[in-house]
Amino acid sequence: xxxYIVALxxxxxxxxxxxxxxxxxxxxxxxxxxxxxxxxxxxxxLPLGLPSPDPIWQENYVVRLTEISVIISLMGTGLKIRRKxxxxxxxxxxxxxxITMLLSIAAIAxxxxxxxxFSVAGAVLLGAVLAPTDPVLAExxxxxxxxxxxxxxxxxxxxxxxxxxxxxxxxxxWLAIVLAASVGADGGWFTDWLxxxxxxxxxxxxGVGYLIGRGLAWLIxxxxxxxxxxxxxxxxxxxxxxxLTYGVTELLHGYGFIAVFxxxxxxxxxxxxxxxxxxxxxxxxxxxxxIMVVLLVLFGGSLVTGILEYLTWQGALIGLAxxxxxxxxxxxxxxxxxxxxxxxxxxxCFFGIRGIGSFYYLSFALDSVGFPEANELWSVVAFIVMVSxxxxxxxxxxxxxxxxxERKVSGRPIPASxxxxxxxx
Numbered sequence: 001x002x003x004y005i006v007a008l009x010x011x012x013x014x015x016x017x018x019x020x021x022x023x024x025x026x027x028x029x030x031x032x033x034x035x036x037x038x039x040x041x042x043x044x045x046l047p048l049g050l051p052s053p054d055p056i057w058q059e060n061y062v063v064r065l066t067e068i069s070v071i072i073s074l075m076g077t078g079l080k081i082r083r084k085x086x087x088x089x090x091x092x093x094x095x096x097x098x099i100t101m102l103l104s105i106a107a108i109a110x111x112x113x114x115x116x117x118f119s120v121a122g123a124v125l126l127g128a129v130l131a132p133t134d135p136v137l138a139e140x141x142x143x144x145x146x147x148x149x150x151x152x153x154x155x156x157x158x159x160x161x162x163x164x165x166x167x168x169x170x171x172x173x174w175l176a177i178v179l180a181a182s183v184g185a186d187g188g189w190f191t192d193w194l195x196x197x198x199x200x201x202x203x204x205x206x207g208v209g210y211l212i213g214r215g216l217a218w219l220i221x222x223x224x225x226x227x228x229x230x231x232x233x234x235x236x237x238x239x240x241x242x243x244l245t246y247g248v249t250e251l252l253h254g255y256g257f258i259a260v261f262x263x264x265x266x267x268x269x270x271x272x273x274x275x276x277x278x279x280x281x282x283x284x285x286x287x288x289x290x291i292m293v294v295l296l297v298l299f300g301g302s303l304v305t306g307i308l309e310y311l312t313w314q315g316a317l318i319g320l321a322x323x324x325x326x327x328x329x330x331x332x333x334x335x336x337x338x339x340x341x342x343x344x345x346x347x348x349c350f351f352g353i354r355g356i357g358s359f360y361y362l363s364f365a366l367d368s369v370g371f372p373e374a375n376e377l378w379s380v381v382a383f384i385v386m387v388s389x390x391x392x393x394x395x396x397x398x399x400x401x402x403x404x405x406e407r408k409v410s411g412r413p414i415p416a417s418x419x420x421x422x423x424x425x
């Protein structure tokens with residue numbers, strides 16, 4: 001049997017089912033990522049001769065596959081946010097990607113070093129790869145398409161956090177790489193990391209993303225009104241813009257993740273209600289779902305073919321502590337002084353979904369330099385992502401529906417895209 005043809009058939013069948021599975025699960029407490037995770041486990045238990053999904057020995061291919069998934073997801077995430085950027089309007093997600101992320105990295109790094117016995121570099125890497133919430137697997141708790149009216153504080157905060165911190169965690173991944181590569185070197189590495197990996201790359205990412213996003217907005221929305229320039233008519237422009245923005249930024253040695261998200265915000269923010277924003281979002285969302293299905297099937301397969309082989313009870317305990325204790329507690333300071341109900345704050349603290357972004361950062365770091373704890377890192381991260389998919393996948397739909405119902409009963413309005421809740425009352 002031709003293994004390649006079998007793999008294509010499995011991918012086609014799984015992707016085809018995405019046309020119906022999300023709708024079929026709407027009234028159930030389960031998310032469709034759970035279905036495809038379990039499907040991957042089942043498929044790889046069968047003697048089909050599929051290629052090994054275990055990423056432990058194949059970091060390079062995992063880097064590229066997860067990289068494409070994340071940048072496409074970031075474009076879709078940016079396109080569907082309608083709230084204009086501002087320090088006050090975005091204060092919760094900005095706090096989540098600064099206060100919460102830094103506290104999470106520090107807590108996990110400390111546990112990795114003291115409990116798991118990792119090197120300092122390995123412990124920092126563990127904290128860095130677990131820091132970002134996931135824009136790929138968090139659809140249930142995020143805002144909907146650009147024409148969706150629901151953009152409450154929970155949906156907006158979790159969506160914006162996922163968009164922001166998938167790039168903001170990169171400097172700390174580089175910090176782990178630099179630490180691993182500079183063992184025995186002098187202290188000059190810290191200045192290089194600070195100036196290059198923290199400051200320069202972030203500035204380039206924000207700058208390039210904004211310029212490309214505004215430039216595309218001018219071509220799409222402004223120029224056709226002022227001249228006979230043809231109107232853009234196809235949603236694939238968003239995918240082209242994703243690759244262009246990411247490529248240009250990386251060529252300039254900036255953070256492409258940040259650039260793609262900023263470009264999407266700059267593009268959609270010019271005419272928020274324009275139907276073309278919906279068309280672009282829908283196109284990239286469809287591509288994102290297909291890639292996500294492939295990744296979930298592969299991840300499910302890896303769970304039954306050895307990725308958890310190096311998981312210890314200490315690693316599992318730290319993983320559970322991260323999801324149930326560390327994320328919620330570190331998110332609380334970010335919500336102090338903000339307008340939201342206790343249940344909304346609890347939802348924002350709890351739904352720090354981990355997923356494909358963590359796999360990207362880990363595979364990127366391990367493909368860049370050797371870490372003695374590489375196998376243990378894969379097992380711990382895989383365990384946390386697995387539990388997150390199951391835990392958050394089962395609870396998200398019910399929690400969001402409950403919050404929506406209580407909001408409607410209480411008559412609390414949802415702020416407009418250019419308001420904060422404080423400006424309503």
